[in-house]
Amino acid sequence: MLSPTYPIRTARLLLRPMTGDDVEPMLRYKSLPDVVRYVPYGPLSREDIAERITTRWGRTELTEPGQGMTLAIEEQGTGRLVGDVVLFWHSAENRSGEVGYILAPDAMGLGYATEAAEMMLRLAFEELGLHRVVARLDERNAASARLAERLGMRREARMVDEEWCKDEWCTMLIYALLEDEWRAANAV
Template sequence: MTQVPTLQPDYPIRTERLLLRPLADADIDALLSYRSRPEVCRFVPFEPMSRETIRERLATKWANTGLSDEGQELTLGVESAATGALLGDAVLFWHSRIHAGGEIGCIMHPDAGGHGYATEAMRALLRMGFEDLGLHRIVARIDERNTASAAVARRLGMRQEARLVHNEFFKGEWSTELDFALLDHEWPSTR
């Protein structure tokens, strides 16, 4: 019988400047401060969130503290280790057991932009996906207009594999998607 991979991190996950940890009810105001903004939600697959939506997500989708099977997602708060402020949140999706595939993404408070926090948080998720969960391939799917997120993917060493022109009717208009990927054997050289 083959061993089934699982991911149950020991929290908080520490990086040079950040702590990644499960989100909690105490984070509602901080989450609302950026997830309620139209400009923050412009390129992501959800609308600006209300306090009630955030509460519901904390009780359901964001309640996972690990990954035990495909189809699950792990959303973690990205906290400044120096100040304790919630800077954003990051997600690791486990898409396929057979294909050992996953996806990463993040959303940051605008005040935290331009400091490399998203890159640092995404690097931690790549490490977890490849080294702890044993994924073979991790992707990032980004709206082409989201140049900041595309730059993060490139800084992580992810390869742009596709540009899907007008592939989705997204928030009232056609969007072009950039697909980035990294393979497990490429991971050591990008760290």
């Protein structure tokens, strides 16, 4: 079970549950075809986002496998919504999960996604007690692959034409990080 106290603070960001006030700022990036090109949804409308915030993106804790927790990424100081990050809990028996991330274009290139995803990995390993966390990405998504590598994740697989996404077969890369590797890299 993972039940964080919000907001979760990193050096430059706050991670927090989404609210209705996030619909407009989210629309600015989740409606852009280029931004959602390699995520499993969208482009989204204002109504899509509002509906998801009250349903699947509204979860603030993980109580059982099969759930995902999506958090807004807010810039400290300005209060600007810069993106969102997600942690999925896949299996209790295998203690496995997955991270995902998306940023608004004007917030890319600052290290914000790395900072937010590092916190999600910390929650996954240190609080939820996961053993293995993966990132799954389209092999054309070079920025996402660089991010996974910055997070210390290992490229483990290239799955040719694994998914039918947005009217074409997509070749997926699997990156992974183990609890021991996380602890070794983050030892104080």
